[in-house]
């Protein structure tokens with residue numbers, strides 16, 4: 420299976436991804452591992468910090484994080500709890516939207532629950548840049564791109580100005 424990076428403009432990026440079923444996962448485990456290896460290859464090739472399955476055209480709840488050299492994380496079927504904290508603005512980009520960087524506000528502290536490739540459950544607290552990467556990739560699984568926040572922001576200004 421050859422995988423390629425899906426770019427902005429392809430409607431698949433706005434699809435909501437489906438949970439990975441354990442039974443199917445066991446049946447297709449080698450297939451899933453193969454996908455993950457190829458996704459990591461793509462992620463490292465583009466020097467990215469995260470990649471979601473939907474960015475290669477697969478609408479399944481899977482993403483990878485490559486924040487620091489020592490921290491390569493495979494995340495399946497995540498759920499996120501936002502802890503009570505402030506928003507922080509930071510410059511963000513996306514491999515599917517090349518050469519665009521914008522200031523995006525996100526929560527600084529999160530709890531994420533997910534399973535890994537061996538179906539072990541993890542519940543971890545993340546903060547700072549790692550939390551930002553996780554939130555960005557999690558959005559991909561729900562068909563949300565970071566530019567969508569800007570459009571909402573701009574349209575709200577438009578409504579305020581014209582009301």
Ligand SMILES: [Zn+2]
Nearest residue numbers: 512513514515
């Ligand atoms: Zn992205």
